[in-house]
Amino acid sequence: MSPSLHESFLRSRMQEFGDEHCFLCGCHIPKDSGQRTKEHVFPRWLLRDLGLWRDGVTRIDGSRIGYRKMTVPCCQECNGIDLGMIEGRVRAAHHGGIDAFAALDRRDLFLWLAKIAYSLAYLAGRHARVGPVRDDGRWSPAGPLRELDSLHLLLRAASGAVTWAPDAHGPASVYVVGCLDDDEPVRRFGHLDDPPVPMIGLRVGAIGVVGVLQDWGRSEAMGPPQPCGPSGAPLDAEQFRELYRRIAERAAEIGRPTTVEFVGGDVVEVRPVAAC
Numbered sequence: 001m002s003p004s005l006h007e008s009f010l011r012s013r014m015q016e017f018g019d020e021h022c023f024l025c026g027c028h029i030p031k032d033s034g035q036r037t038k039e040h041v042f043p044r045w046l047l048r049d050l051g052l053w054r055d056g057v058t059r060i061d062g063s064r065i066g067y068r069k070m071t072v073p074c075c076q077e078c079n080g081i082d083l084g085m086i087e088g089r090v091r092a093a094h095h096g097g098i099d100a101f102a103a104l105d106r107r108d109l110f111l112w113l114a115k116i117a118y119s120l121a122y123l124a125g126r127h128a129r130v131g132p133v134r135d136d137g138r139w140s141p142a143g144p145l146r147e148l149d150s151l152h153l154l155l156r157a158a159s160g161a162v163t164w165a166p167d168a169h170g171p172a173s174v175y176v177v178g179c180l181d182d183d184e185p186v187r188r189f190g191h192l193d194d195p196p197v198p199m200i201g202l203r204v205g206a207i208g209v210v211g212v213l214q215d216w217g218r219s220e221a222m223g224p225p226q227p228c229g230p231s232g233a234p235l236d237a238e239q240f241r242e243l244y245r246r247i248a249e250r251a252a253e254i255g256r257p258t259t260v261e262f263v264g265g266d267v268v269e270v271r272p273v274a275a276c
Ligand SMILES: [Zn+2]
Pocket: 022, 023, 024, 025, 026, 027, 074, 075, 076, 077, 078, 079
């Protein structure tokens, strides 16, 4: 069997699936470890700001999970330092309004969206796991999670283990749009995702964001998608879903994944390879 991306380029820093391993760096965090924390898929500040702490979502199989219970196992360092710093900047930008959010560093925006998308796939993969949980807490992932090893490797940029070039767009196309806000908490938030692409859309109060996470800017290079509402007007929930659908159609049109090369070293560099 050929070695995985992580074995080839990150060596000991593996992609792990299990409650006793950090979802991001793979380190061992047994139950009695002081390093053991839980990373919220949707950040706590977002759930509190929007009044969603007691709300949740219904899975495809009809079971329900509260947003605040949507967590993945994470070590103290990844949660409190690497992801925490990014979260702090995204939170401040969200509080600053749409212009501040749109001006966020592209690396922060990519890592924030990619963490949510990967964590959603992680939870779905755990829910639909193949076989029982082993004695050491590990489980075998099911569904698209198995295919997200390159997204997981890019996520390791949060710790500085991975970088990419060129820097302009980074790995994703990202669209930031104004949305109509609402007084009713459940109407202030929406999420859409499509792990096989992978892509994600989030409507968070007055700000909507859609990311096509590994197309290396190809979708954005085609220009803005057709407007889904009156020019310049904030989008309502239905219009935001339509925008997401149009961007998904564009991603499907672009088709095959962008070919990338990995350059090993102390910091792994990922570069898109120009199509012939
Ligand atoms: Zn970690």
